[in-house]
Amino acid sequence: VLAKVLRHRSRRTRLEDSFTQPPVMMDLLEYQAKDLFQEIGIPVLASQRIERPSDIKSLRIPYPIALKSQVHIGGRGRLGGVRFVSNTIDAIAAAHAIFNLAIVGEYPKFLLAEE
Numbered sequence: 001v002l003a004k005v006l007r008h009r010s011r012r013t014r015l016e017d018s019f020t021q022p023p024v025m026m027d028l029l030e031y032q033a034k035d036l037f038q039e040i041g042i043p044v045l046a047s048q049r050i051e052r053p054s055d056i057k058s059l060r061i062p063y064p065i066a067l068k069s070q071v072h073i074g075g076r077g078r079l080g081g082v083r084f085v086s087n088t089i090d091a092i093a094a095a096h097a098i099f100n101l102a103i104v105g106e107y108p109k110f111l112l113a114e115e
Contacts, residue, residue: 029070031112047114053095056088061115063087069098069108079103 028036034044046061049070059065069081076082081103083094091113098111 027072029072029110030068031070031110034112045115047112050095050111050113051109053092053099056091056095056113059088059091059113061113063091065091066114067091067094067098068112068114069101069103070110070112071103071106071108073104073106076103081108 031047031049034047037044048059048061050056050067064084064086067083067085069076071081080101081098083098085091085094095111099108101107
């Protein structure tokens, strides 16, 4: 089912051609994949997309949270792109640090705050 949703949303191939053409590669960030999972009924942890550090003040999920850099590169945690925080002050500081951290040359445009 997920494969059908991805193929449909990518609009790169028609669904009926999906068995005769090579698979379509989609370059999704974690928050985009979680949105797709929710759309088709797969349970995911509560999360919220963060566009700037000040967005932390309006979080709708309870602490403690993980702040995750949204870049197209694996190994974010080992490179400092994932931080665990337990209050708003620490979360804002961590968000500033992550937004200013290039992971293999890529700066995040968004963070994902997750339970």
